[in-house]
Amino acid sequence: MKTPRTNCLCLLLLILLAQACRKPVLPEQVPVQTHDAERPVGRAARELLSDSIYTSLTLEVQYMTGYAPDSAALGNLRSFLFRHVHKPAGIRTVITEIPPAKDTLNSLEEVAAIEKQYRTRYSKEGDAVVYLLYTNGVFIEPEMLGYAYRSNSAVVFGKNLHENSNTRRRPARTDLETKVLQHELGHLMGLVNVGTPLQSEHKDAAHGKHCSNRRCLMYYLIDTEESPTFLLQKPLPRLCAACRRDLRANGGK
Ligand SMILES: [Zn+2]
Ligand SMILES: [Zn+2]
Numbered sequence: 001m002k003t004p005r006t007n008c009l010c011l012l013l014l015i016l017l018a019q020a021c022r023k024p025v026l027p028e029q030v031p032v033q034t035h036d037a038e039r040p041v042g043r044a045a046r047e048l049l050s051d052s053i054y055t056s057l058t059l060e061v062q063y064m065t066g067y068a069p070d071s072a073a074l075g076n077l078r079s080f081l082f083r084h085v086h087k088p089a090g091i092r093t094v095i096t097e098i099p100p101a102k103d104t105l106n107s108l109e110e111v112a113a114i115e116k117q118y119r120t121r122y123s124k125e126g127d128a129v130v131y132l133l134y135t136n137g138v139f140i141e142p143e144m145l146g147y148a149y150r151s152n153s154a155v156v157f158g159k160n161l162h163e164n165s166n167t168r169r170r171p172a173r174t175d176l177e178t179k180v181l182q183h184e185l186g187h188l189m190g191l192v193n194v195g196t197p198l199q200s201e202h203k204d205a206a207h208g209k210h211c212s213n214r215r216c217l218m219y220y221l222i223d224t225e226e227s228p229t230f231l232l233q234k235p236l237p238r239l240c241a242a243c244r245r246d247l248r249a250n251g252g253k
Helices: 004-021 032-037 045-049 071-084 108-118 158-163 173-188 227-231 241-249
Strands: 056-064 091-098 127-135 146-150 153-157
Touching: 045 127, 056 071, 071 091, 071 173, 091 108, 108 127, 108 146, 108 153, 127 158, 127 173, 146 173, 153 158, 153 173, 158 173, 173 227
Parallel strands: 056 091, 056 127, 127 153
Antiparallel strands: 146 153
16 A cells, blocks of 8 residues: 555656756847857858858848948948859848947957947848948958958948049049948958868968959958959959869859
């Protein structure tokens, strides 16, 4: 005959068994998209180039007051992307204005903090998102016009871009902005040898992740103040055959 003590033990065993069968409670998960967006440059190369995970692409462009992007340059960027990536469901651009920063941005961490505060879209459900930030100031490396700083993020230093275009012996804004945007997207697509492996020797060893071909869009001076002198000569630089071959081998067109 069962005593109350045995009954108690059986109940305890049942409770323990029920708990063991229940799904374990996992710590709160960090949204995958946010985490993905914080990967280093080049990590999203294949996702951007192929349509295996993402069939469309959204460019979320945010600019600080007074530094709106040049619409023709953004159009040229879209054409460049259509030429090199597989996004059969389309490429769209979403543009918003954000408040200006007070000072010079001293680090890419500060740039990333602005992104964190204002960015609204992340890659999900078949749509890859690239974030482009136009700042009002100059960077601590004042010669820089643009910088790809994370797997899906790049910054354009608006003030520098304005000062280096549309004046004597400087190229048209559209030309300069087009080349800086395309160059930074080239980095996000894994060029050169940063996420998209080399198919031939064309990496500029002295200037990491750039192409050794002086006429190539991925030449190291393209996103610096030296760039305007290159852009006064036509035709404007495009991706060289070696860079295009690398992109195709990693899922691009
Ligand atoms: Zn570069
Ligand atoms: Zn090249």
